[in-house]
Amino acid sequence: MRNLNLLILLFSVLTLLGISGCKTNPVTGKKELMLMSEQKEIALGKESDPAIVSSYGLYEDPTLQKFIDEKGQEMARISHRPNLNYEFKILDSPVVNAFAVPGGYVYFTRGIMAHFNNEAEFAGVLGHEIGHITARHSAKQYSKQMVGQVGLIAGVVLSPGVRNNFQQIQQGMGLLFLKFGRDAESQSDQLGVAYSTEVGYDSEEMAGFFKTLSRMREGTGAETIPTFMSTHPDPGDRFNNVKQLTEVEQAKYPQKNFVVERNDYLQMIDGLVYGEDPKGGYVENDNFYHPVMKFQFRIPRGWRSANSPSQFQMADPDGKAMMALTLGQGKTLEEAAQAFISSNQLTLLSSDQGTVNGFPAIALVADQVNEQDPAQNIRILNYIIDYEGMILQIYGVTLKSTFSAFRSTFQNTMKSFDKLTDPSKINVKPDYIRIKTVSKPGTLSSVLSQYSVSGDDKQEHAVLNGMELSDQVSAGTLIKVVERGR
Numbered sequence: 001m002r003n004l005n006l007l008i009l010l011f012s013v014l015t016l017l018g019i020s021g022c023k024t025n026p027v028t029g030k031k032e033l034m035l036m037s038e039q040k041e042i043a044l045g046k047e048s049d050p051a052i053v054s055s056y057g058l059y060e061d062p063t064l065q066k067f068i069d070e071k072g073q074e075m076a077r078i079s080h081r082p083n084l085n086y087e088f089k090i091l092d093s094p095v096v097n098a099f100a101v102p103g104g105y106v107y108f109t110r111g112i113m114a115h116f117n118n119e120a121e122f123a124g125v126l127g128h129e130i131g132h133i134t135a136r137h138s139a140k141q142y143s144k145q146m147v148g149q150v151g152l153i154a155g156v157v158l159s160p161g162v163r164n165n166f167q168q169i170q171q172g173m174g175l176l177f178l179k180f181g182r183d184a185e186s187q188s189d190q191l192g193v194a195y196s197t198e199v200g201y202d203s204e205e206m207a208g209f210f211k212t213l214s215r216m217r218e219g220t221g222a223e224t225i226p227t228f229m230s231t232h233p234d235p236g237d238r239f240n241n242v243k244q245l246t247e248v249e250q251a252k253y254p255q256k257n258f259v260v261e262r263n264d265y266l267q268m269i270d271g272l273v274y275g276e277d278p279k280g281g282y283v284e285n286d287n288f289y290h291p292v293m294k295f296q297f298r299i300p301r302g303w304r305s306a307n308s309p310s311q312f313q314m315a316d317p318d319g320k321a322m323m324a325l326t327l328g329q330g331k332t333l334e335e336a337a338q339a340f341i342s343s344n345q346l347t348l349l350s351s352d353q354g355t356v357n358g359f360p361a362i363a364l365v366a367d368q369v370n371e372q373d374p375a376q377n378i379r380i381l382n383y384i385i386d387y388e389g390m391i392l393q394i395y396g397v398t399l400k401s402t403f404s405a406f407r408s409t410f411q412n413t414m415k416s417f418d419k420l421t422d423p424s425k426i427n428v429k430p431d432y433i434r435i436k437t438v439s440k441p442g443t444l445s446s447v448l449s450q451y452s453v454s455g456d457d458k459q460e461h462a463v464l465n466g467m468e469l470s471d472q473v474s475a476g477t478l479i480k481v482v483e484r485g486r
Contacts, residue, residue, distance in 0.1 A: 045103025124206025
């Protein structure tokens with residue numbers, strides 16, 4: 001009887017996911033069990049795309065967008081799955097990352113576009129991501145993980161109990177954090193080399209870009225650990241592996257000249273926003289400022305933070321609590337409070353009306369019950385604020401057992417919400433990538449000095465340019481220099 005029940009359960013799951021038996025992998029030609037039909041895969045991409053764009057926003061650069069569209073479609077046509085409706089987008093995020101979701105959607109952040117130093121590097125990563133789609137890695141991994149919701153930093157710093165419950169409330173983008181195994185990464189590297197080689201690029205440049213990512217991971221100061229390296233675990237010596245794959249693939253086209261296109265690419269990213277764009281909000285001296293919406297509040301000292309167009313998150317370094325600022329769902333405080341309780345299936349404990357620095361507000365406390373493990377019950381404090389007609393909410397999440405320890409920390413942040421009037425905090429500008437033509441030859445270090453780059457910034461610039469500070473730079477060479485804003 002037990003075996004019969006298991007068979008019925010399996011049949012139900014397969015039916016739900018649209019399974020019609022084993023599928024032939026379009027890359028390997030082998031049969032494999034796939035817990036997702038191609039129709040479901042395409043539907044998943046269409047469903048996920050709006051949420052991804054909403055979470056991070058699109059980076060508006062018509063020239064750069066046209067470039068990735070043209071190169072992406074060219075490579076898609078020669079891929080193993082040219083029938084898919086591919087879409088290529090640049091996300092307005094400083095994080096160094098590129099990823100693909102099932103069905104043909106490929107995303108590059110402006111952070112990774114800033115760190116490419118030629119078209120060939122871009123093409124290698126483009127082919128790698130298309131490879132995840134054509135080999136159905138994302139679909140297979142999705143089938144395994146069932147897209148456990150993981151937010152911007154929730155999955156990295158929160159304890160399991162807080163994270164698992166917080167996920168249900170903040171609806172993070174788990175698809176962005178699908179991790180692939182050694183075999184899948186090796187296969188996508190191989191496909192990246194094959195696809196970029198076939199369209200005429202020198203795929204060995206992709207190996208150089210992996211070296212840039214490794215230098216960033218080693219704590220060079222250029223950025224934090226690039227997300228690309230955490231979502232694409234290194235399957236051994238990828239640098240040498242890509243070089244070897246390149247030799248094999250290029251030997252198939254003895255009459256073809258493989259291009260790098262360094263100068264064209266660099267000129268195209270001149271003026272690219274680099275790092276955090278303050279117009280979407282920024283952190284400075286334990287305060288969060290939003291110069292467009294003109295509000296501010298304090299962040300607990302030592303807490304980590306992450307920003308996106310849809311929410312701003314703060315996390316206790318020990319992983320025991322988290323806060324988030326989001327828009328409230330409703331036109332009034334009461335509607336937003338009811339929507340928060342009902343949509344998250346919370347048990348309301350208290351609701352008090354008042355003000356926060358003169359702005360009408362509701363402060364509510366609610367529980368989310370974990371029937372399987374009561375020790376993982378969480379308690380939430382949410383301040384819903386009517387800020388000049390805009391409904392905002394700052395809520396804190398922690399285990400019920402630790403709520404009393406964090407309540408004052410939550411309240412200090414929530415009650416600090418206020419109007420931003422300081423012109424020096426409002427009139428801020430982002431950093432930009434500027435492309436300079438070297439006039440006087442020398443080491444990269446000496447050349448950077450010519451552009452008033454000094455101290456720790458030099459090492460950051462070395463990584464950004466894919467060079468060492470000791471490298472010799474000839475006159476006429478194009479290099480990246482960061483023009484500092486605020």
